[in-house]
Amino acid sequence: MKAALVLVAALLAPVTATAADAVKLPAPRKSGGMPVMEAFARRATSRAFDTKPLTPQQLSDALWAGFGVNRPDGRRTAPTSRDRRELEIYVLEARGGSLYDAANHQLLPVVAEDLRALQSAQEFARDAPVTLVFVADLSKTSGGTDAEKEATAAFDTGFVSQNVYLFCASEGLATGVRSWVDREVLSRRMKLRPDQRITAAQSIAYPKK
Secondary structure, three states, X not given: OHHHHHHHHHHHOOOOOOOOOOEEOOOOOOOOOOOHHHHHHHOOOOOOEOOOOOOXXXXXXXXXXXXXXXXXXOOEOOOOHHHOOOEEEEEEEOOEEXXXXXXXXXXXXXXXXXXXXXXXXXXXXXXXXXXXXXXXEHHHOOOOOHHXXXXXXXXXXXXXHHHHHHHHHHHOOEEEEEOOOOHHHHHHHOOOOOOEEEEEEEEEEOEOO
16 A cells, blocks of 8 residues: 555656756747738638647747747846736646757756647647646736736737747748636646646647648
8 A cells, every 4th residue: 555655656746857857949030021011911710630749849949938048138029017927838748748948959858748628628639749738827926916816817828829829820830829718727737826826828739731
């Protein structure tokens, strides 16, 4: 019985990321792409995704476009209230769940299991090879109620999500953001703290043919 309890505890324990565990992303491409007005014209929400994996370069570019570092002082491609940078991006893939470390442009493994099927009851969401889960770390904010902090995080999420939309339009990828996420189950499986709140999820894939 004692051995069984130890095994269960080990399975439920969070995966602790170390420098050795980090998955370094290719350097983001910061030039080229589609003219911004053309990207606006092609921006769209998709609810049909191909299961073909994205390339490491595409994932790298999508994350950097969404909320990467674009200035020497560490500021980002999307604004946040008072530059708190309270928004975090978790990446769900077949290999598991990771946290995007923008400062070092790498992924820090968090969960060594495929959580894509847990994020939503909507079948189409399970087909995409990559789903970004936007998480607000309320410990990085100050002043106001939790409801006010969550409202601020919601429009910060909108900035990041729109950046991802425009990148996908330029790259010819399909994407769709949604607030219908099983927050309770996903938060537990992602080992989030009580002051971390899921705001939305956004899937990225090749268009389904």
